[in-house]
Amino acid sequence: MHDSPRATPHPTPDAPPALVATVLRAPFTRRAWTEAAYCLIAFPPALAGGVVLLVFLALGAGLTVSLLGAVIGALVLVGCLWFARRLGALHRGLASGLLGERVPGAGAPGPGSGVFGRLDARLRDAAGWRAVWYALVKLPVGALGWYAVLFWVTGLINVTAPLRWGVFGQNAAPGDGEGMPVVTPVPVGGFEVHTFAGTFVALPLGLALLLLAPWATRLAVEADRRLLRALLGPNLLAARVRDLEETRALAVDDSVALLRRVERDLHDGAQVRLVAVAMSLDMIKERLGAPVGGSDGGEGATGPGSAGPHPPIDLDRVRQLVDGAHRNATEALTELRDLARGIHPPVLDDGLPDALATLAARSTVPVELTADVPHRPTPAIETIAYFCAAELLTNVIKHSGASQVVITVTEGVADSGGSTGGVLRLRVADDGRGGAAVGTGSGLIGLTQRVRTVDGSLRVHSPEGGPTAVVVELPLHA
Structure with missing residues (x-):
């Protein structure tokens, strides 16, 4: 009796060829060239701006600590903060245009009241000081980016060595002790070739450098991306x-x-x-x-002192x-x-899935309900989810003209990746006419405000002609 062959997973044998293909294609991708261009273009203004900023920061700090020049030093520091903000805006523009990295700018500093109040507000400009830090840290990061570009330059020089020797006559003259240099991005390791055959030694070296160049520039660009988000974007806190x-x-x-x-x-x-x-x-x-009969004086009494019978x-x-x-x-x-x-709907006492089932049963439009919530949310979250489902179902019935509604409620991880405790995801989709949007009188603004009170989110996808899908994400615990 023979053992049955073991099933081998497909990704394992495919992984090395895929990795090799990725490495071989990297120098010819648009991303590699734009990242190299960013490293090349972004460093000169960073160098000039950083040097100017360092000089005036030192001048402003020196004047500030002196007794007579304190006000002038404070004004110089305010100018440094303004300049750092403008320099940061330039780098955000370069990152947006070349890398597609769109970092929103920080808000304006506080207005302050009076001359000294405005001066104090400018000196306390946290976004301006973060821009100063970016300009200073950008100096070594930009230098790293320029060094990464050297991999491209030296790789192209070495790859074209046979062409330059044979076609353009960049060979050494007879009897000349100097040959054609073979350069590398490291300070040591370069050498010279004195024959045409020797230029083919530089060819594989150039190819290796070109294969490494995209990853070197990507490393520098990734460091710059993190700096942009951390120092030039809005203060997260x-x-x-x-x-x-x-x-x-x-x-x-x-x-x-x-x-x-x-x-x-x-x-x-x-x-x-x-x-x-x-x-x-x-x-x-x-x-x-009222009594049924007459007065106590006898039936039919009609004397002067009688009140007469009641009706x-x-x-x-x-x-x-x-x-x-x-x-x-x-x-x-x-x-x-x-x-x-x-x-508070009493049907929620038995849990959100049962409450949604009751809601679906009462709907005039057929509803397909799928509920998979292993961990029960807190009552506040269940209430918000129920009212969101009820409002969205009402919108479908009133405005969409749909013939079918699909309600799905599951437990998962937030699409943004920011939640660590899991989320309750409610999705209401219909096959109606579409065109729903927040702010068009469909009640979606109220739902958005309601889910925001517990750090939830609401997304609407409703092109003209349909279908419509609204996704509500809520934390499991309020």
Whole structure:
């Protein structure tokens, strides 16, 4: 009996050829040439700007510590910060044009009040000081980029050695002790060739340098990318604080709006119906309190002191009053139940998948529901996800003209990669006419604000003609 052959994974034998092909193609790619161009172009302004900045920073710092030149030194430092910002904008433009690296600029410094207040605000410009750091650190990084370009230059020189010897006559003269130099990007290791056959020794060396050149420039460019994002972009901590302030304001506004809606619904709905019930009961009480017969003086008494007989009870009218009171009480209970459900749907007590199943069953458009949530989110997240699904389903029914809706709720990792605790991803797709966008009156602005209060996100893909897909990502824990 023979052992069955072991299955060998396909990626293993394919990996070396793929790696070799990537290395061989690298010198001929657009990315390699644009990165080399960036290293070549970006270093001269970085060198000139860095040297100027160093000189004036030293001058400003020296004047600032002196007693008489403190104000002048502060003005020089403010000028350095302004210059560093302009230099940073130049580098952001080069990175955007050549590398496709779009780094948003930092915000303007604080305005300050008064002459010294504005001066103090400029000196405390954190984005300006980060631009100064970028200009200084860019000097060695830019020098590394220029050194990486040497791999391209020396590789091209050595590859063309046989051509230059045979066609352009760049060979050594007879009896001349000097030959054709074979250069390398390292200070040592160069040599000379004195024969045409010797130039073919430089050819493989040049090819090897050209194969290494894209990776050398890529290393320098990657270091510069990280510096651009860290020092020339918006301050991540400040951006986070602003985002938290905005989401806190949204949460406060949302809670105030909810309280106002509850008050309005109670005042205009249930309260009015309960008042009507109370009035109907008062009228019923009056009707039932009237005696059926005459006065105690005897039946048919008509004397001067007699009050006369009371009219008989109108049972049909009493029944109408009871029916009206019953109807108002029922409607008031329904409105209170709907109001409570709008605050926290009772169906969520059994979990989000069951709540969405109930929501899908009530829909007038066929809904295909897929729910896979191994870890139950916190109640606040479940509530937001449920209301998002309800609002999106309502939009589909009212505006899309779709014949089918697919709701998918899963647990995964955020597409941005910024979340480490997992996310709840809700996707609502339909085959309607499309054209949905945030801010077109479809309620998507409210949903976006609601998910932002818990650091969630909402994305809409809805081209004209459809289909439409809305993806809501929420953290599992609020």
